Amino acid sequence: MELKKQQRQNYPEHPHWGAVWSVALCVAGLIIAEFLPASLLTPMAHELAVSEGTVGMAISVTAAVAMVSSLFIGLCTASLDRRWVLMGFSLLLIISNLIVGLAPNFGVLIVGRVLLGIGIGGCWSMMAATAMRLVPKVNVPKALSIIFSAVSVATVLAAPLGSFLGMHIGWRNVFLIASLVGVISLVWQYATLPSMAPQGTVRLSEIFKILLRPVIRQGMISTFFMFMSYAVFFSYLRPFLENVTGVKDASLTWVLLSFGIANFLGASLSRYLLQWNLYKTLLLASLFMGLCVLGLMNWGTQVITTTVLVSFWGMVFGIVQVGWTHWLTRTIPEQAESAGGLQTGLIQLSITLGALGGGLVIDALDAQSVFLLSGVCAALGTIVGLYAFRNNLKPPVV
Numbered sequence: 145m146e147l148k149k150q151q152r153q154n155y156p157e158h159p160h161w162g163a164v165w166s167v168a169l170c171v172a173g174l175i176i177a178e179f180l181p182a183s184l185l186t187p188m189a190h191e192l193a194v195s196e197g198t199v200g201m202a203i204s205v206t207a208a209v210a211m212v213s214s215l216f217i218g219l220c221t222a223s224l225d226r227r228w229v230l231m232g233f234s235l236l237l238i239i240s241n242l243i244v245g246l247a248p249n250f251g252v253l254i255v256g257r258v259l260l261g262i263g264i265g266g267c268w269s270m271m272a273a274t275a276m277r278l279v280p281k282v283n284v285p286k287a288l289s290i291i292f293s294a295v296s297v298a299t300v301l302a303a304p305l306g307s308f309l310g311m312h313i314g315w316r317n318v319f320l321i322a323s324l325v326g327v328i329s330l331v332w333q334y335a336t337l338p339s340m341a342p343q344g345t346v347r348l349s350e351i352f353k354i355l356l357r358p359v360i361r362q363g364m365i366s367t368f369f370m371f372m373s374y375a376v377f378f379s380y381l382r383p384f385l386e387n388v389t390g391v392k393d394a395s396l397t398w399v400l401l402s403f404g405i406a407n408f409l410g411a412s413l414s415r416y417l418l419q420w421n422l423y424k425t426l427l428l429a430s431l432f433m434g435l436c437v438l439g440l441m442n443w444g445t446q447v448i449t450t451t452v453l454v455s456f457w458g459m460v461f462g463i464v465q466v467g468w469t470h471w472l473t474r475t476i477p478e479q480a481e482s483a484g485g486l487q488t489g490l491i492q493l494s495i496t497l498g499a500l501g502g503g504l505v506i507d508a509l510d511a512q513s514v515f516l517l518s519g520v521c522a523a524l525g526t527i528v529g530l531y532a533f534r535n536n537l538k539p540p541v542v
Contacts, residue, residue, distance in 0.1 A: 159279040162336035164287045166329055167267075167274060168294035170234045173325035174264045175298035177241055178206055180306045180322060184315040191315070192250045199250075202257045207492060209261025210268070214488035215351065217266035218481050226340035229266070230274065231333045236263035237326030245319035265492070269485035272472040276480055277340050284473050285415035285466070292411040292466045300404030351482045360476060360483065362532035367468045367487060368494045369525035370430055374461055375498025376518040377437065381454070384511040388444045399451050406455040410462025417463060418470050423533040426467045430529055432460045434522035437515050444512070 181188060181203055185196045192199070221229045236259050243256030275287040309318045355361045385391050385399055417425040436457040443449045468487070476483045498521070506514045530537075 155276055155281045155284075156278065156338075157280065159283050159287075160336060160338055161279075163278050163333070163338065164275070164290055166332035166336050167230060167278075168291045169325065169332060170230070170237065170329040171267055171271075171291055172294040172298035173237050173322065173329055174233070174260065174267055175295055176302045176305075176325065177237060177260055177319070177322050178203065178264060179299070179302040180318060184306055184310045184318065187310060187315045192247070192253065194250050202253060205254060206257045206261040206264065207496065209258050210265035211489050211492035211496070213262045213265025214269040214485045214492065215265075216485075217262070217269055218351075218485050221266075221342075223342055226270070226274065226277065226342065227333075227337045230270070230337060231330055233263040233267045234326045234330035234333060236260065238323045238330065241319045241323035241326065245316045245323065265488060268488040268491075270481055272469050272484040272487075273481035274340075275469075276473050276477060278338075282419075285418040285470050288466045288470050289411055289413075289415040292414070292462065292469075293408055295465070296404065296408035296411050296462060300401070300408070350479070351486050354476065354479060354483050354486055357476075359532055362528055363468075363471060363475065364487060364490055366430070366525045366529035366532055368490050369521045369528065370433070370464055370468070371491045372494040372498035372501075373433060373437075373518045373521035373525060374464075375495040376502040376514060376521060377457065379499045380502050380506055380511060380514045383506060384440070384444065384515060385450070385454075387511050389447055389450045390445070391447060391450075395447070399454060402451055402455045403458040406458035407462040410459035411466055412462075414463040414466040418467055422467065422471060422474060423536040425463060426471065427526060427529050427533065427537075429460045429463045429467065430522055430526040433457060433464070434519050434526060436460070437519035437522065441512055441515050441519070444515075 181199055185199050189196045189199045217229075221232075240256040240260035240263065243259070244253050247253035247256060271288070271291060275284050275291070279287045306318055309321070313321075355364065381403070382396065382400070385396055389399075391399055414425075436453045439453045440450060443453070469484075472480055472483050472487060502514045502517060505517050
């Protein structure tokens with residue numbers, strides 16, 4: 145009874161949609177800032193007098209810090225109103241971009257990227273718990289789909305927008321403009337976020353004790369494999385398209401753009417499928433991810449077929465992104481923030497290992513073998529998910 149009472153208290157009576165959109169803008173700003181260096185490597189390296197590979201490390205450093213931050217941000221902010229914590233992430237977005245944009249050398253730039261990593265890891269780890277405290281239970285899938293749709297738009301826009309603006313106003317001004325996104329989100333959050341007092345105490349031991357619960361452990365393992373499948377697939381999609389499909393230049397841009405648009409649609413429409421059946425949706429999405437990869441391995445030389453399969457994969461992954469976060473709110477609402485930190489850390493680890501493993505495979509074999517690895521990861525995620533959800537898939541006893 146006490147647990148049910150606690151779970152009911154996690155949800156407000158009325159939705160705060162303005163607050164949801166303000167958080168979505170903050171997340172989008174963080175994602176844009178994370179990937180901006182990828183499109184500005186050459187001018188940044190030239191002006192800072194380092195190699196392009198060294199500048200590329202700025203992305204890796206941010207991801208590594210985000211992984212650690214996702215686990216510890218809840219511990220460090222346990223006594224603070226979550227309203228101020230979320231606003232703090234917008235403040236980190238502002239400060240980090242200002243530091244990078246004004247950095248006199250690479251060392252100072254890394255300081256800014258570390259601050260950004262803290263914001264990214266902390267913000268992601270709180271997504272599930274934040275959604276639960278901003279909207280009623282029935283609206284959680286919609287709130288999460290709004291946030292992840294913003295992520296999809298940011299992912300699609302970051303590289304081309306950064307490259308375009310960098311050519312016209314310089315890379316430093318691009319980061320200074322990115323800091324304005326943080327300013328807007330900070331003001332919007334201040335105006336719309338309700339007070340959200342901390343709920344209970346958070347200890348590091350409790351975070352890892354979550355994994356002692358079989359359903360949570362199995363779900364986390366399934367999440368790990370699904371995001372590893374994504375990391376392998378997306379990190380090496382361009383080499384596959386260029387070497388196997390044979391698309392170049394404008395055609396390549398259109399295929400990648402179709403992926404981004406489809407991912408946005410998947411995240412936007414996911415709430416309807418998740419409201420229909422969370423568990424079946426996640427299993428079917430992971431199954432289709434594997435089937436799309438299998439299709440690409442067989443028909444990847446055909447441009448139209450490849451474009452359709454890549455787009456469908458992107459749409460399905462948009463559902464997966466929202467679905468696994470929503471799964472936390474349904475499975476462990478009383479510890480959604482701690483579980484969110486653990487899930488974010490695992491996702492960051494899976495992306496790191498997936499990119500590394502894919503790189504080893506493509507160097508040793510070929511682009512098609514990388515997709516085989518992605519398909520195997522998707523299959524493992526589906527199998528583990530099926531085992532984790534076995535009780536939820538049973539028909540109700542009459």
